[in-house]
Structure formats: structure tokens, C-alpha cells
Amino acid sequence: MPFDKGTVNVAFLKxxxxxxxxxxxxxxxxxxxxxxxxxxxxxxxxxxxxxLLERKIDEITSETAGFTHLSLRISQRKxxxxxxxxxxxxxxxxxxxxxxxxxxPATVRRNIRREVxxxxxxxxxxxxxxxxxxxxxxDGSIFLSTSSPARVVIFQEIFEQTLKIGxxxxxxxxxxxxxxxxxxxxxKPVSFSSSQKAQTSELSARDFLTxxxxxxxxxxxxxxxxxxxxxxxxxxxxTFASSEECEGGVEISIRKGMPARSAEAKAALAVGKKLRxxxxxxxxxxDQWKAGFDADTFIFTSLELxxxxxxxxxxxxxxxMRLIAEFQTVMxxxxxxxxxxxxxxxxxxxxxxxxxxxxxxxxx
Numbered sequence: 001m002p003f004d005k006g007t008v009n010v011a012f013l014k015x016x017x018x019x020x021x022x023x024x025x026x027x028x029x030x031x032x033x034x035x036x037x038x039x040x041x042x043x044x045x046x047x048x049x050x051x052l053l054e055r056k057i058d059e060i061t062s063e064t065a066g067f068t069h070l071s072l073r074i075s076q077r078k079x080x081x082x083x084x085x086x087x088x089x090x091x092x093x094x095x096x097x098x099x100x101x102x103x104x105p106a107t108v109r110r111n112i113r114r115e116v117x118x119x120x121x122x123x124x125x126x127x128x129x130x131x132x133x134x135x136x137x138x139d140g141s142i143f144l145s146t147s148s149p150a151r152v153v154i155f156q157e158i159f160e161q162t163l164k165i166g167x168x169x170x171x172x173x174x175x176x177x178x179x180x181x182x183x184x185x186x187x188k189p190v191s192f193s194s195s196q197k198a199q200t201s202e203l204s205a206r207d208f209l210t211x212x213x214x215x216x217x218x219x220x221x222x223x224x225x226x227x228x229x230x231x232x233x234x235x236x237x238x239t240f241a242s243s244e245e246c247e248g249g250v251e252i253s254i255r256k257g258m259p260a261r262s263a264e265a266k267a268a269l270a271v272g273k274k275l276r277x278x279x280x281x282x283x284x285x286x287d288q289w290k291a292g293f294d295a296d297t298f299i300f301t302s303l304e305l306x307x308x309x310x311x312x313x314x315x316x317x318x319x320x321m322r323l324i325a326e327f328q329t330v331m332x333x334x335x336x337x338x339x340x341x342x343x344x345x346x347x348x349x350x351x352x353x354x355x356x357x358x359x360x361x362x363x364x
Contacts, residue, residue, distance in 0.1 A: 011299045027162060030158070048062045070132070077124045234260070238253065
């Protein structure tokens with residue numbers, strides 16, 4: 001499973017209430033059903049984090065180093081469209097031959113399709129997919145392994161039904177509000193071009209990511225947390241985006257060569273576009289975290305963690321959770337630095353420097 005080793009997609013969530021002491025029993029009460037019972041309707045339920053077939057949820061199967069590790073399993077049977085079409089066509093030809101007609105009425109076609117689905121559906125193997133997650137019962141933090149905003153919503157719905165408490169996806173607006181006490185509509189968007197007016201009325205995650213790119217090039221992306229210094233590198237592939245209301249292309253992607261030094265990147269900034277997607281590398285000495293980042297969804301893809309020590313499985317899992325939490329802390333600190341700059345007396349000077357950085361950057 002992705003939290004045990006290798007890279008991981010992750011969205012950060014926070015519960016809106018305390019985790020019940022008997023939360024494992026509640027998850028067991030909403031455990032996934034038997035695969036033999038799966039029909040064409042999606043069957044959704046919890047399984048352990050070890051594999052998608054383990055329906056028993058307890059301290060042995062689903063807890064490691066104080067963390068709850070589970071998956072939300074989604075199962076469904078489907079008849080492949082090519083097979084369904086072929087079966088229906090065969091029955092329609094048999095009907096026309098038996099009736100000595102050259103067409104099949106719509107009502108008969110519907111009946112044929114329904115009969116084929118009834119005959120074939122339960123012979124099809126069910127498809128299964130999982131949304132793995134790790135919950136820290138102590139502070140209600142959740143690491144959800146997905147790159148899909150739609151799956152975040154599905155998880156939140158079933159999680160609330162199970163534990164009777166909600167969860168909040170810490171996208172940029174929620175991160176600013178809940179962690180930093182900042183409201184986006186209280187801040188004006190950042191301008192990266194002297195010739196373009198702001199396309200939106202309030203601050204967005206694209207402002208943050210584009211500023212982080214600027215910060216990485218002018219200040220080596222440095223932030224300090226307690227006694228540690230972190231640096232950030234923002235690299236391509238890049239996706240620049242502008243408001244859907246503006247004229248011209250809404251998005252542009254730059255993948256080949258050196259995206260950060262490309263003429264296309266400079267031109268995108270000049271017409272008011274801002275970074276929506278990029279690759280981040282966070283470093284602290286020899287330790288490095290690497291991830292793709294979509295500012296709009298605030299989901300990190302293929303997060304690569306610093307190489308850990310060779311430990312027993314439980315200790316290694318605990319170390320990986322600590323490293324993921326540390327990555328989240330660093331990203332929160334970058335957001336804190338961003339808002340502190342926006343509210344500082346030096347913001348007007350900083351804004352001019354940002355525009356100059358965008359307009360005077362070298363392009364090849």
C-alpha cells in the first residue's frame with residue numbers, strides 16, 4: 001500500500017471533532033461487504049490498510065505505531081461494453097430470424113438488454129479500488145492517498161457517516177482560515193505583470209504557487225522552522241492558467257527543455273497567467289521531499305520522501321508518517337510566510353520586485 005513504501009499521492013484533511021475512542025469498532029460496523037454480493041451498484045466500505053480483501057478491522061490489522069491505517073474500498077460489477085453489445089446483437093439477430101422481420105422494436109431491444117445484463121452480470125469479476133488513508137487519532141489529522149478531488153468528497157461523506165464527525169480538506173482557503181486565521185477575500189490577488197489587471201477579486205492558491213516560484217528563485221525558497229532551515233525549488237513541467245473569463249487560451253503547459261527559463265513561461269506571466277501546476281523539491285540538508293503540486297486542488301502527487309533508516313516495519317511506517325507530517329508543516333510555513341509578506345509594511349516594495357522579476361527574467 002502507498003503509505004508503506006515508495007511515493008504517495010496525498011491530500012491533507014483535518015477532522016472537525018475529536019476521534020471517538022471506539023473508532024475502530026465504528027469502522028468495522030461500516031466494513032466492506034463480501035465480494036460475492038457485489039452487483040452493478042457500487043459497494044462502498046472500509047477495509048484494513050494492509051490489503052483490499054481484509055474486512056476485519058481491529059488493532060492488529062489496522063493500527064501501526066499509534067496511527068489508524070485503512071482504505072475505503074469501492075467495488076462494482078460491470079459487463080464490458082464490447083461483450084454487452086455483442087450479446088445484445090446476437091439476441092437481436094436471433095429475434096429477427098425467428099420472427100422473419102428486418103428490425104427489432106425498441107421495447108424488445110430494451111428487454112433483450114435487460115435479460116443479457118441479468119444473465120451475464122454476476123458472472124463478471126467485481127472491480128475493486130481503494131482510497132488508502134492514515135488517521136492520527138490524537139490530533140485528527142488525515143493523510144488521504146488520492147489525486148482526485150471527487151474521491152476526497154466520497155471519502156468525506158463515508159467518513160462522516162461512520163464516525164459522526166466531519167473532515168475538512170485543507171486546500172488553500174481552508175489552510176489559510178483554519179491554520180493561519182486568514183480569509184482569502186480579505187486579500188487582493190498578487191500581480192505579476194505591470195500591464196495586466198487582476199483577473200479575480202481575491203487571493204488564490206495560484207498566487208501562492210507563483211509567489212513560491214519567485215521566492216525559490218530570489219531567496220532560494222528559504223524558510224526556518226525552529227532550528228531547521230528548509231529550501232524550496234519550483235520546477236517544470238509547468239501549467240499556467242488564467243481566469244476563464246479572460247480572452248485567449250485559459251491554460252498553457254510547458255514540459256520540454258527548461259520550462260522555468262522558457263520564453264513561453266515569461267510570456268504567460270506577462271499576460272496575467274499564474275502557475276497552477278509545478279513540481280516542488282523541499283530540502284533540508286541531505287533530506288529531500290519531491291512532489292507534483294496542483295494549486296487548485298492543493299493535492300500533492302507522487303510525493304517522494306527522504307530516504308529513511310533501515311528499521312522494522314512498524315518503526316519505518318512511523319518514520320514515514322513523521323516525514324509526511326513534516327512536509328505538511330513546511331508547506332504551511334510557506335503559506336504563513338506568504339501571508340506575513342502580504343500584510344507587512346514592505347509589501348508594496350515586494351510587489352514591485354515581483355513584477356520586475358517576472359518582466360526581466362531571462363528566457364531561452
